[in-house]
Amino acid sequence: FDKIYQYDPLGWVSNRGYGNNTAWFANVFTASGPEALQAVSFYAGAPGATYTIEVWTGGTGGNPRSGTSAMAPLEGTLAVPGYHTVRLATPVPLAPGTRFAVVVRLTTPGYNFPIPAETPYAGYSDKATAAADQSYVGNDGTAWTDLVAASANTNVCLKAFTTSSTVTPTPTPTTTVTPTVTHAP
Numbered sequence: 001f002d003k004i005y006q007y008d009p010l011g012w013v014s015n016r017g018y019g020n021n022t023a024w025f026a027n028v029f030t031a032s033g034p035e036a037l038q039a040v041s042f043y044a045g046a047p048g049a050t051y052t053i054e055v056w057t058g059g060t061g062g063n064p065r066s067g068t069s070a071m072a073p074l075e076g077t078l079a080v081p082g083y084h085t086v087r088l089a090t091p092v093p094l095a096p097g098t099r100f101a102v103v104v105r106l107t108t109p110g111y112n113f114p115i116p117a118e119t120p121y122a123g124y125s126d127k128a129t130a131a132a133d134q135s136y137v138g139n140d141g142t143a144w145t146d147l148v149a150a151s152a153n154t155n156v157c158l159k160a161f162t163t164s165s166t167v168t169p170t171p172t173p174t175t176t177v178t179p180t181v182t183h184a185p
Helices: none
Strands: 003-005 014-016 022-030 035-044 049-057 074-078 082-094 099-107 115-118 135-138 158-164
Touching (some): 022 115, 022 158, 035 049, 035 099, 035 115, 049 082, 074 082, 082 158, 099 158
Antiparallel strands (some): 003 158, 014 115, 022 135, 035 082, 035 158, 049 074
């Protein structure tokens, strides 16, 4: 990959949840150049976790699932807990300045804290920072909470990987006319 979009450079420090093993989380980014979103990564805290990944473009603050759905939802299962990178079935093209949201619905069987987060922790990740309109969490994919409003300097651990995407013009075919010479007998 050429670029990584992330708000959690210090990594997985804590988990959040809503009292059950399923939750939604999202990060909102802005593309810095012509790019193609190729993969996303996140942590799962239990074996057999199932996920659904969505990508939305052009949305507004407060709802990462606003705007335009940029791909069909991608579903899968993670056999083991830990950090996972999931390649998208089809890359998502991003123009410079495009606001895009990566949204994950994660179910962690037997573990009621499915949302991985980076948060300040004394002596370990005390330099963690976060700003409004970066990370969102929710229990149903409809109502969203800006995570920094609920927990200062906290972001979800969710990364987006892109490759540079430059438009190469398709050559226009040219026709060369070759004269035919005929001789009279």
